[in-house]
Structure formats: C-alpha cells, structure tokens
Amino acid sequence: MSADQLQFVCSVASPRSMYRGVHVSDESQQVIEWKQEDLGEPPMFTPMLVARQDIGHTVDCESDGLNPIWEGRKIVLAAGSRVAVGQTFRLQSGFNGILEFNLAENLPSGQVIVEPSSENGFTFKVYLARDLYDHLKYRRNEMPGTNIMVHVVSTALGILQRDHADPGDEEGMGWQSYRNLVGLAEFLQQRGVGLWSDENFKPELAATILYPHPIPAES
Amino acid sequence: MTSITTAGYQELDEAKYLQLQTSLLKVKGGEYQRELLEALKENDDFVGFIDERVETKEGKQIPTFDGPLTESSFKEPTEDQEHRMYQLWQEVPPSIACRVSFWAGVTLEHVRAGKITQATWLAANGGITETGEERIDRALSLQGAGAEKAIDDCIRRVFRRMSGLPAARGNRDVFVNPTFGRAWWRERIVSRVLGRHEQVESRPNLLDVVRRNQQYWENLVTMIVSRGSVFGSTDVQDALINSLAKHLIKHPETPFRSAAALSRALRRLSNVAASREIGVLQFYDISQIVDDLLERLLGVQMPSSDGL
Numbered sequence: 001m002s003a004d005q006l007q008f009v010c011s012v013a014s015p016r017s018m019y020r021g022v023h024v025s026d027e028s029q030q031v032i033e034w035k036q037e038d039l040g041e042p043p044m045f046t047p048m049l050v051a052r053q054d055i056g057h058t059v060d061c062e063s064d065g066l067n068p069i070w071e072g073r074k075i076v077l078a079a080g081s082r083v084a085v086g087q088t089f090r091l092q093s094g095f096n097g098i099l100e101f102n103l104a105e106n107l108p109s110g111q112v113i114v115e116p117s118s119e120n121g122f123t124f125k126v127y128l129a130r131d132l133y134d135h136l137k138y139r140r141n142e143m144p145g146t147n148i149m150v151h152v153v154s155t156a157l158g159i160l161q162r163d164h165a166d167p168g169d170e171e172g173m174g175w176q177s178y179r180n181l182v183g184l185a186e187f188l189q190q191r192g193v194g195l196w197s198d199e200n201f202k203p204e205l206a207a208t209i210l211y212p213h214p215i216p217a218e219s
Numbered sequence: 220m221t222s223i224t225t226a227g228y229q230e231l232d233e234a235k236y237l238q239l240q241t242s243l244l245k246v247k248g249g250e251y252q253r254e255l256l257e258a259l260k261e262n263d264d265f266v267g268f269i270d271e272r273v274e275t276k277e278g279k280q281i282p283t284f285d286g287p288l289t290e291s292s293f294k295e296p297t298e299d300q301e302h303r304m305y306q307l308w309q310e311v312p313p314s315i316a317c318r319v320s321f322w323a324g325v326t327l328e329h330v331r332a333g334k335i336t337q338a339t340w341l342a343a344n345g346g347i348t349e350t351g352e353e354r355i356d357r358a359l360s361l362q363g364a365g366a367e368k369a370i371d372d373c374i375r376r377v378f379r380r381m382s383g384l385p386a387a388r389g390n391r392d393v394f395v396n397p398t399f400g401r402a403w404w405r406e407r408i409v410s411r412v413l414g415r416h417e418q419v420e421s422r423p424n425l426l427d428v429v430r431r432n433q434q435y436w437e438n439l440v441t442m443i444v445s446r447g448s449v450f451g452s453t454d455v456q457d458a459l460i461n462s463l464a465k466h467l468i469k470h471p472e473t474p475f476r477s478a479a480a481l482s483r484a485l486r487r488l489s490n491v492a493a494s495r496e497i498g499v500l501q502f503y504d505i506s507q508i509v510d511d512l513l514e515r516l517l518g519v520q521m522p523s524s525d526g527l
Contacts, residue, residue: 009499015444017313022452022498037312050496080495115234125234
C-alpha cells in the first residue's frame, strides 16, 4: 500500500454535547481546530490512517501480519476504511483534567473548599483563598503546594468513595457514565493506587502515593 | 486552569443542584421527598424550596417562552412550539445546552414567571389520564411500599422534566427528558440538516424522524452520545436523519418506524462504521451508504413488501 493511497485522519469527539468532527490531512502532523462553545467536555482524539479511495490489495501475510490462510487473497478496502487506528486519548489525564481551581475572594486566608461538579464531564471545583490560589499558581511544586494538593486530592477521592462508589454502566447512573472518571480510574490503576469503589480504598493513602508529603531536610 | 468556560448564562449552581438531587433521591418516600411534593402544589412554595437550597448563578438570562403553555403542551410541545423555543434560545451554545443546571434554571424561571402556571406539571407522567397534581395527590395518599415508590417516581419525574438526571442513561437524559432541553436539541439537529448545502428532505419529514416518539428520539441520541459510538462526524448524524426521513416517506409500511427496528438498523450501521470512517466521505456518499443499508435491511425484514 503506498502513502498516496492513504490519508491521515483525526476524529474529535465530545459526546456530552453531541459534537463529533473528523479532520483529514495528507501530512502526519496536522493542526486541528474546534469551537470551544461546541464542547461539553475536554475532547477525545482518535488518530487513524484511512483509505483515500477504494484500494485493491493482494494479501502478503508476512508484511500484513495476517494468518497464512489469507495469503494471496485479493481484497478491496473501500474508501474510508480504517487501515490503522491509534488509541483514543485526551490531552488531560489523571487529576490535572479533573480539578478546576478557582479563586474565591470571599474565603479567608488559608481556606479551601472542594465540590463535585458534572461540568466538562465530571470535575471537582476547588475554591481557594487568595493566598493559596496564588501559591498554587506560581509555586505548586514547593512544599505547601504539595500539601495543598494532598488535601485536595484526598478530599476529592473521599467524595468519590462516598457518593460515587457504584460503577454502574453506560445505561445506569454509576461513575462509569462519566468519561473523566473512567480516565481517572485508569490513571489510578496504572499507579497501583486502587479504585475508590474498592472496599478497602483509603483516600488519604492514595493521595499521598500520588503526592507524597515532603519533609524538610533538617527535620 | 479549566479548559472550558461556562460563564455567560444564568444557571443554577451545579454543585448545589446535584447535592439537592442526591439528597432528595436518597430515601424513597421519605419526609424530604414529601416536602417537595407538597411545595409543588404552590408555585411560590416550589420556587422558594429551590431558591433556599440552590443559588442561581448570575449571567445572561434567556427569555421565557413567549406563548401560552398548558400542562399537555408542556409535557409534549407541538412542532410549532418547539420551533419557537429554539428560535428564542438558539444563541445558547451546545456547551451550555448540554448542562442539567442550565435547563433546571430555565425551567425554574418559567415557574417563577408563571409561564408554567402550575409547578405540579413537572410531576406529570407521559400519559393523559392523570395530571401532575392528581399524580402527586395519589402518591401522597398511598401507604407502605407502594407510597414510597409512587413518591419517588414523582420526584424523579420532576427532575427529569426540569433538567434530566445528570449521569442517568450515559449522560443522555438531558437530551431526552427535560421539555425545554429536548426541544432545543431536536430543533438544533433539524435546523442543522436544513442548513446544509446539499439537497435534503423537507422540515416536516425531518421532524417526523426526531419527533416520532420518545423512545425513537432516545435511540437516535444514544447512537450519537454513547461511549462506544463510532459515528465519526456530524455529517454522518445529518445523513442518518435525512436518510431516515426519506425512507419513512418512501416506505409507509417500513418497520423502521418503530424504535426497536431503528435500534437494529443503527447497530448495523455501527458495524459498518466500526471498520470504515465514513465521516471522511462526501455527504452524498454517506447518504448512499445509509440508504443502501436501510433498503437492504428492509428487504430482509419485509421480503414481500414494496417488491423488494
């Protein structure tokens, strides 16, 4: 199959607001644009290679990676056939995509509130007093910033454990109906943290695995 | 730090609204549910009940519907009413129109403004035998487990009619159940198809697809928003609606007038789309694929009809 028989395609989807679009390019790198107002959640991307037009192809099992029974068979790939499909991905992953930090001018110094929200799929709105907000914005990786993150993530996981333990399914009301939470679950499992729906899940332990409390060297 | 802004339109505070839903749905037939049903009997009481618990976030307020509504037309607005609703609210972006807190706010404002003259309409079921008020009275008069279920059903109906339940049915409740939200989304799709450069079916024929019945609409929505959907572009959605409209006109006896048969056809189309990104094709070619599929399935399901 030659390169000129194929096109690079990337689908962009935000099912929550019924948005779907496909972007076609002759180049492997492409610039994709969408209107923010069309999206009800961060978009999901699926890259793929598709047949530009109908392609007649004689199977070579070795190069095509097929079972030998297909050797020498003539097949036609109709225009648009997916020749290769990459993993669907989101630009945001883990907690970065699920925490939304907001400045709460009315909160006294040092205070924080964490609330669940179904905005953008499912997020936690984190309201921070001015001093905490500024610290997280500019110096998150310093010790107080990490401690704040531990507190926020632990609280968020505690809320999930309390209110969203039922995984349900696509037809039901469980957490699996929120794509962000499915992504978060995968993120947590990859790090061996466990799931908030597990019987022995400990939010504070999960949070400190993800964001270990730093201790000053002199102590 | 967030990627999507929702600023700009008045809506209920989502976190508080979701908390209210969660707490009200926790105990079936409990005192809290009874309190809301009693409040529904007076518009001011209902508005007060919500206002006390859920803050309304400031923002641009969309106008309330400018025509008269009855309980019946609120449950199932006419084509003309849905069209006028969309005309009034078409500037609202999809990122807002997919939010339960937005449509809950819109519905609440209609009660506040007296456009929904009795808040009990929110509890009315789809049938015509019982008004919302009668349904509430019946639920409150029952005893035992029957009462718990009847009261809980009323509460769920109120939330569905206002806004949809947020995570129910894979996030598609907001497109399917709230009166105003459903009108907006149905009209938006029809307007989008009619706005295409290609020749498409007439507005009444397209409306016949999206307004066929509740289950039919829900099955179409499911096809688009479900997590496993492989329909890669809006063009495919438009072609499907247009081809269905054409098919229903061409074959008056087609089984694809039923929601169940539609689901079977959609599954077959999903199979095609699973290996082929038909969204990259021209609208005409996508339509041809859908037309052919429907005709083929019609031949299988109705071998003696239409000479196919």
